[in-house]
Amino acid sequence: MDSSVFLASIFVFGGTFALTVLFLSELVTMLIDRKTTWWKHLVNFSIYTLMISGASSVYYLLGGQLGQFDSSRTHVYFLSLTVYFCINVLLIGFYFLLLHKGKQFEIIKSFFRDSLFAYLSTLLLSIVLVVLVTNNRYFGLFLFLAIACLLSHAFRRLFLMYNELSEKANKDHRTGLFSHSYFEEKLEEAIREYRDQERSFSLALLDLDDFKKYNDAFGHPQGDKLLSFFGKLIKTECESRQLLAARYGGEEFAVIMPEYSKAKAFAFMNELRKKVNDTPFDGVEVFPHGCISFSAGIYEVSKDNYYKSQLVDLADRALSMAKEKGKNTVMIYGEQNQLPQSIEKEIHDLGQQLKIFLSKDVYTFKHSKRVYSYAVDMAEVLELSDDDRRLLILGALIHDIGKLEIPRDVLNKKSKLTADEWEMVKKHVLWGKEIVLATGKYKDLVPLVELHHERYDGNGYPYGLKNEEIPRLARMLCIIDSFDAMTTERPYQVTKTLEEAIEELNRFAGKQFDPELVVPFIQYIQTKMTTGLKRELEGSEEAI
Structure with missing residues (x-):
């Protein structure tokens, strides 16, 4: 509707008058619509100024007459609209190009297709206004504006109704998200x-x-x-x-x-x-x-x-x-590494035993699965031999098996543990050793189950071993186990971001963690964060 008024002003009173109408219109709009930022009003005003200037220049050059409607010069009106329309499409298309990116030609083509009919309607309305104003002056202007206001109100109501129905169809009412x-x-x-x-x-x-x-x-x-x-x-x-x-x-x-x-x-x-x-x-x-x-x-x-x-x-x-x-x-997708077929059955068997935790301590079950997954990746990062790869992966899977001996109320306690309760929890590594030895088949996993809480500086448990006294794979498992604990929520313990956990690993390198093994693990996590691991998914976890 506003474009119809601007074009009619050009045809009857000239470009300068049309720009004056634009200025007054934009000033009133700014006073009413204060929620819109000032620069958007300025951009809108600038675009309309260029459109009006271009259309009025073409109208003058083609011999358009002010103050009257000449049906024999319909092409003048049409060409003026064409320039008005093309400037609009190019500028709006460029704006959307900057806003949403993409290919300029595609954006302009889409905008041209969608707005062509609207601008042809605009030309007809502007000619109607010219005829009304030139023949009936103020009454004609009043009649046009009255009709325009009523149509605008009707279109607005229809538009709001359509948006409401469209939103109901496109939105999930429970969450407010899209359907x-x-x-x-x-x-x-x-x-x-x-x-x-x-x-x-x-x-x-x-x-x-x-x-x-x-x-x-x-x-x-x-x-x-x-x-x-x-x-x-x-x-x-x-x-x-x-x-x-x-x-x-x-x-x-x-x-x-x-x-x-x-x-x-x-x-x-x-x-x-x-x-x-x-x-x-x-x-x-x-x-x-x-x-x-x-x-x-x-x-x-x-x-x-x-x-x-x-x-x-x-x-x-x-x-x-x-x-x-x-x-x-x-x-x-594609992040998990392939496992040797020789240990897939062992992983499956131990995974079934691990499910005992599901009825007692779900957190430990899930924690063990995550530590296992990290171990699969680190075995390849460290280029371990087949035997060491098996030990790290299987040891990671059952490293906390000794927690089965801890009473349920202690495992799931949300408040701070007492000194006696903490001493009981620390014994899980020894109980885990006994469980593994009882099976006989997995006794080579004992060092990882028993020693994954030993610290590089000697302040760990159960024996206070330090440096090279702790087996290398147990030192690696200590890093993985701690990292998962830091980045996974527990009751009354706020998780750390990956970046915060990396800082923690760096801070305690040489104290709690092996400083040499911390480096490749951090590089692995940073690679995962920045580029993603590029190996194809082989479904190894499904074996558990």
Whole structure:
């Protein structure tokens, strides 16, 4: 409607008058719409100034007459509109190019296609206004403005109604996130942009850990409140980064991250995981970690896999791997290393024994699975022999087996342990040694089970060994075990970020940790944070 008035002002009174109308209009708009920042008003005013100047120049050059409508010179009006329209498309297209990036030609083509009909309507309305003003002066102007206001109000009502209906269809009312169907639509759009514009992106699937346990404990109404709370957390973090978050179904969520590499996506998801861990909510004591947590799987689109079903499936496989690893963790598809087939059966057998923890201490079960996963990677980083690789991986898997001898109320105690209770906990390494020796088959794992709490400076337990007195693999396991404990939530203990945990490793290198082994482990974690591990997923954790 405003463009119709500006064009009519050019045709009847000239370009200078049209610019005066623009200035007064923008001044009133600034006074009414104070929420919009001043520079946006300035940009809008500048664009309209260029459009009006261009259209009026063409109108004068082609011999357009002011103050009257000449039906024999329709082409003059049309060409003036064309210039007005083209300047608008180029400038708005350039603005969106700076704002959203992408290929300028594609943006301009899309904007041209979408706005062409609107501008043809604008030309007709401006000619109607010219006829009314030239024949009926003030009454004609009043009549046009009255009709324009009524139409604008009607269009606004329809627009708001459409937006409301569209929002209901596109939003999940429980969480405020986008719906599953809208997510699929946007995923297809992201895939098209990847194909046409080479705009990369990563996809993440998130699953709220142990949600059924919370629902069973407090009922579905409280469970719905948790879903809503979790959804709002995700929405806040994603919207500030222009990421699209949706509820995928039940307690599962999805995030599309444009221009995010898998390493950047991994860093964001870990940051989000920590924020979720550290955010209080009623009833979180029923969770194994004593806090809200989620598992996440990430896949970065590639030339080999860019179909919707493939992307979702690969992200879901990474999510399953995160759950297998012990939950409250983030995994990138293709990150896990391949294990020798010779030890897969042993891993499976020990994994079955480890499940005894599920009924007594879920945290220890999940912690052991994560430590095992780190050990798989570090065995390759350190280029261990087959025998040492087996020892580190199997030892990591059952290093805390002795905790089965600790009473349940001590294991799950949320307040500070007494001196006697702490002495009991420290004995788990000796009880673990006895359990392993009783089996006979895995007695070569005893040094890792018994000595993974010895410190490099001699202040550890059970024997106070130091430096080279501690077997090398036990020193490596001490680093892995401590790192996982630092970065995973426990009751009344706030997690550290990956960066904070790395600082802690550096601080205690030469004291608690072997200074030489700390270096490759930190490099491994930093590589994981910045570039992601590039080996293909072989499904080794599924053997557990």
